[in-house]
Amino acid sequence: MIEDILDRLLRGETIRRYPARLRASDGSIKHVEITSSGQFIYGNFVNTRCFSVDVTDLMEARAQAARKDDFLRQVLDALPAAIFMVNASGKLTYVNNAANELVTQEPKIGEDDWHTTFRLFTRDGHEMPHEQRPMTIALKTNRAVWGVEAMTQRADGSLIPVMPFPTPICDESGNLSGAVNMFIDMSKRKQAEDMFRHAVEASPSGMILVDPDGRILMVNEATAQIFGYSRLELLGRTIEDLIPAHFRCDHAAYRQGYSAYPTVRVMGASRELFGLRKDGTEVPVEIGLNPIVTDQGQMVLSTIIDISDRKRAAERERLLVRELQHRSGNLFAIVRAVISRSLSGDRTLSEARSVLDSRLTAMARTFQLLHDLEWSDVNLGDIVRAELEPFGNRVKIDGAEVTLAPAVAQNFSLALHELATNAAKYGALSVPDGLVEIRWFNADGDVASKIQFEWQERDGPPVAVPRRQGFGSKLLKTVFPVAQLDFVPDGLYCKIAAETSSSAL
Structure with a gap:
């Protein structure tokens, strides 16, 4: 190192923060940064002045940070969820192994834009406009955008349902420096939802899913037959529409009481219950209530049995x-x-x-x-x-x-x-x-x-x-x-x- 420094000084260079190691009097090795310039008289090198700064603690901190950064990358690479990071302009700065499975060729870190590397589609298969993508909104508004369902494309061209979780990253001054995004594969959840829907549809009993406001979100064909409506006519109605007028005024209070203490419950054991058909006639029923916790809040799945024959x-x-x-x-x-x-x-x-x-x-x-x-x-x-x-x-x-x-x-x-x-x-x-x-x-x-x-x-x-x-x-x-x-x-x-x-x- 001394020979390299002297050679550069003799050529007239100024040495700034040259990294080196020096042995201290106690025999320990110190990391230093040397700044030096030579003094020349009539073109002849006379002497040099060297300023050495002890950066041992800084180097150790950098080493620890590098080790942590390496550990973090290993953790991220081991996760099954697709994760990638971008800078403030949207250039990719990191892509984990799971995310690499969603691209046709390995992305160039620091060069490729995230939106050209990871394509997003709506749930019906149409490519999502760039300005509507969650990561675009997160970078533009400096806020996390969670809970949007979408589709992304695998390397083989197939589409899989995902839920993106883009979250902005800010520096110590609070300025946006980039963002991290994670794609949660919703395939198994969608399969479970499909199985649930098939089970509901195959049930010989009427099945109705209502939201916390009592609005009907899903019905099966058996329900439509019991009440005489088409399934499309039932969606969006309130459950009170299927209750005779002389019972309807008290039902909202019953529903609110159930929402406060939701349990699996059978209705009609102590009193007769009736549903209201589309033609205005009443049908005797038994009702079972099952609370279901979802991302949209607590829902209630009602099982309805027409007991007219019974x-x-x-x-x-x-x-x-x-x-x-x-x-x-x-x-x-x-x-x-x-x-x-x-x-x-x-x-x-x-x-x-x-x-x-x-x-x-x-x-x-x-x-x-x-x-x-x-x-x-x-x-x-x-x-x-x-x-x-x-x-x-x-x-x-x-x-x-x-x-x-x-x-x-x-x-x-x-x-x-x-x-x-x-x-x-x-x-x-x-x-x-x-x-x-x-x-x-x-x-x-x-x-x-x-x-x-x-x-x-x-x-x-x-x-x-x-x-x-x-x-x-x-x-x-x-x-x-x-x-x-x-x-x-x-x-x-x-x-x-x-x-x-x-x-x-």
Whole structure:
């Protein structure tokens, strides 16, 4: 170093902050910077003056800073997120390994602009204008721009969803010196969102996602079917639009109370809930609430189940229980009529026992037939004969073979039992000479989708219009609302129009 300094001084150079190392008196090595100039007389070098500044601490600080800088770069290079830095003019100053995977060729640090190296696209695939890109806004306004969803291009040309996080970097004076940007790959999140949407769409129950203000953000097709709207019509509405007016005034308070203490909750356990369809009708529902925390705040995913069928089934079950109780009471009246008829005349005890046994067996078949209706279709003629066989030739039957669905067949069995019970108690079958004529035929010509069934009593006691509607009439009207009952003097007449499950044979 001394020879180099002397050579330069002899050439007339001035040495400024020349880095060197000197050994101190204690044997330690010091880092110094030497400033020196030579003195010449008549062109001859006479002497030099050297000023040495101890920069050992400064050099150590620079070494530590270099080590930290190297460590930071290793950390940034190891991160899976794409990170790059720019100076105040937008030139790239650093690109980590993950970011290098998003470019077609290695960027030139200090030369390439970030916006030509990293291309951004909108979510629908159109290239984002330069002035709208988050990094452009961050450099222009000296503020962080987070939460903008976009797409960027891989080296192979494919687009991936990302969320940029550009953040300005300022010097000690607060002046903008550059910015750092990080691209978070949203592919897995988008896949999870797609899976969530598919799960919601595939659900047989209605699913509605609402924001903190109760505005509908997402619905599935099942919801549209429950409420009678198109999905597009539901988006943007408030959830109160789907609530009947007499419940609507209190719902906003309920919703605010739930937002204060969000939990998984089932509504409708203690009281009946109803939704409001587009046509103004109400539908009974059960509702489940599930809070969901998102980047846009707390959302609520509501599960809506139309329980109309369940309520109808429950009402039908109650009706059938009442019918069972009613039938048990009427059974004694029928048995009494059967016994009385079987023991009348001049039959021997053995003959009467045989006739009575056959009629009671026919009644038992009727009950067994009701049990069998749950598993297969039933022929209407079988139902009529099973129910009325105990009355023998006092019943005339005329009708084609028609197969009924189990539910329709069950209704016919109930209706026939009530008609037969009434006839045995008060009508034509309560007297020795009374008759019942039964006929049915197709009401749709060649297509047996509908039949007309007629019951006519003759030669019975005088018929009077009842003062009140008994349970039997109520049951008949329940299973066949359009059934016609005429209490004419000649005998009770009943007409039933019903749907069938298959064509007549």
